[in-house]
Amino acid sequence: MRLLALDYGADIVYCEELIDLKMLQCKRVVNEALSTVDFVAPDDRVVFRTCEREQSKVVFQMGTSDAERALAVARLVENDVAGIDVNMGCPKEYSTKGGMGAALLSDPDKIEKILSTLVKGTRRPVTCKIRILPSLEDTLSLVKRIERTGIAAIAVHGRKREERPQHPVSCEAIKAIAETLSIPVIANGGSHDHIQGYLDIEDFRRATAASSVMVARAAMWNPSIFLREGPRPLEEVMQKYIRYAVQYDNHYTNTKYCLCQMLREQLESPQGRLLHAAQSSQEICEAFGLGAFYEETTRDLDARRAKLLARSPEEAEEPAEDTSGIIKMAIKFDRRAYSPQITPKMCLLEWCRREKLAQPVYETVQRPLDRLFSSVVTVAERKYQSTLWDKSKKLAEQAAAIVCLRSQGLPEGRLGEESPSLHKRKREALDQDPGDPTTQEPAVPGELCKKPFVALAGGQESPLEGW
Numbered sequence: 001m002r003l004l005a006l007d008y009g010a011d012i013v014y015c016e017e018l019i020d021l022k023m024l025q026c027k028r029v030v031n032e033a034l035s036t037v038d039f040v041a042p043d044d045r046v047v048f049r050t051c052e053r054e055q056s057k058v059v060f061q062m063g064t065s066d067a068e069r070a071l072a073v074a075r076l077v078e079n080d081v082a083g084i085d086v087n088m089g090c091p092k093e094y095s096t097k098g099g100m101g102a103a104l105l106s107d108p109d110k111i112e113k114i115l116s117t118l119v120k121g122t123r124r125p126v127t128c129k130i131r132i133l134p135s136l137e138d139t140l141s142l143v144k145r146i147e148r149t150g151i152a153a154i155a156v157h158g159r160k161r162e163e164r165p166q167h168p169v170s171c172e173a174i175k176a177i178a179e180t181l182s183i184p185v186i187a188n189g190g191s192h193d194h195i196q197g198y199l200d201i202e203d204f205r206r207a208t209a210a211s212s213v214m215v216a217r218a219a220m221w222n223p224s225i226f227l228r229e230g231p232r233p234l235e236e237v238m239q240k241y242i243r244y245a246v247q248y249d250n251h252y253t254n255t256k257y258c259l260c261q262m263l264r265e266q267l268e269s270p271q272g273r274l275l276h277a278a279q280s281s282q283e284i285c286e287a288f289g290l291g292a293f294y295e296e297t298t299r300d301l302d303a304r305r306a307k308l309l310a311r312s313p314e315e316a317e318e319p320a321e322d323t324s325g326i327i328k329m330a331i332k333f334d335r336r337a338y339s340p341q342i343t344p345k346m347c348l349l350e351w352c353r354r355e356k357l358a359q360p361v362y363e364t365v366q367r368p369l370d371r372l373f374s375s376v377v378t379v380a381e382r383k384y385q386s387t388l389w390d391k392s393k394k395l396a397e398q399a400a401a402i403v404c405l406r407s408q409g410l411p412e413g414r415l416g417e418e419s420p421s422l423h424k425r426k427r428e429a430l431d432q433d434p435g436d437p438t439t440q441e442p443a444v445p446g447e448l449c450k451k452p453f454v455a456l457a458g459g460q461e462s463p464l465e466g467w
């Protein structure tokens with residue numbers, strides 16, 4: 001949905017609210033087969049998937065009630081996104097009961113702590129999204145306090161916490177906020193009543209005196225609303241959407257939800273019925289005449305995955321330490337490439353003994369989805385892991401041992417093993433140049449919002465009601 005909105009002309013897109021505690025369990029994984037960066041939970045669910053195409057456009061929105069957790073999440077994702085947003089507008093119980101979302105609106109001290117911690121601690125622009133309070137006076141004093149934290153922009157959904165989409169949005173309240181603050185104000189809440197087409201977006205912006213507009217539902221119903229020349233037919237938009245969904249391996253339930261939002265009144269049509277019955281991405285594609293596209297794309301993807309798995313060690317990545325602190329390489333243990341009596345695990349054990357280090361400790365997990373194994377080996381308080389999953393625990397442990405040996409330039413027992421000095425030299429080069437943080441791009445307050453329109457995309461499995 002985000003890519004589609006960008007294709008059709010949105011300037012910035014937001015991910016759906018992602019909860020800080022969930023994100024903090026995630027590992028950042030470069031998904032070479034899909035060319036994406038994935039934030040993956042321990043149960044292997046992809047919580048946030050992004051790609052280069054949206055890197056300078058995507059705002060990461062989090063649900064949080066704690067400044068330190070918020071900052072940890074911001075640091076986890078900041079290299080892959082354009083901005084960090086805190087959701088303070090969600091009235092749903094799952095958000096408010098943890099003190100997040102709209103619950104924050106009644107705790108200005110906490111808001112201030114979270115936002116100023118983020119502004120100081122992350123190198124991306126920080127924004128927040130609020131709803132209006134029962135009184136305009138309180139709303140204005142809250143937003144002034146929020147502005148003082150140094151955030152780059154504020155999105156305002158012009159409804160009160162208990163109001164639902166059927167209640168009118170208050171353009172006047174947004175306008176009063178926009179006239180009070182100097183930072184950009186992003187007006188939100190206009191879908192349906194005010195925004196039905198492209199030109200309405202500018203009318204809504206003017207009515208609210210805001211600097212830009214966030215469009216949620218109207219963009220969900222037809223993401224081509226951002227096209228200056230007018231919307232594209234839904235059939236075409238849905239086809240484009242499905243292609244992206246397959247290409248990026250979107251979960252079929254989410255794809256189905258988003259398509260249902262686009263079909264809306266046509267859910268009872270033959271196509272709508274087929275969509276309703278679909279229980280997989282393939283069935284969704286078939287309902288839209290994209291069966292051949294599905295076959296072809298998944299075949300290509302499988303081939304790419306197989307090629308990555310079959311890479312020789314020389315072709316595998318250089319060792320790279322991810323944000324979890326684990327040193328990773330794409331390594332597979334191929335028994336045929338090693339001397340019959342020697343395994344990488346033996347080499348590693350031998351080396352630890354020689355160096356008077358504690359024995360290597362292996363921790364292996366099995367992925368429920370495909371029953372493959374991955375092992376992490378700890379040596380001298382550092383952890384090593386292959387990014388590739390294996391058919392057995394033994395193979396996974398050998399792969400982890402190779403990652404450890406190879407990243408330190410140690411012999412691993414390979415037949416005709418070249419001098420380890422090459423690896424050692426590479427390791428030394430890495431150690432000498434850990435990346436100079438002072439060369440990192442600074443956050444530019446206001447930069448995020450200089451363009452006029454904003455789309456909210458992504459998607460949740462939650463129903464429309466209540467937001």
Ligand SMILES: Cc1cc2nc3c(=O)[nH]c(=O)nc-3n(C[C@H](O)[C@H](O)[C@H](O)COP(=O)(O)O)c2cc1C
Binds near residue numbers: 214216459464
């Ligand atoms: C299905 C759905 C999911 C939503 N998820 C979020 C969310 O994750 N974060 C957020 O700030 N707002 C979320 N919203 C609220 C919208 O961002 C927006 O505030 C609201 O729909 C009003 O804007 P609109 O009139 O343009 O739709 C969601 C809305 C809907 C309908």
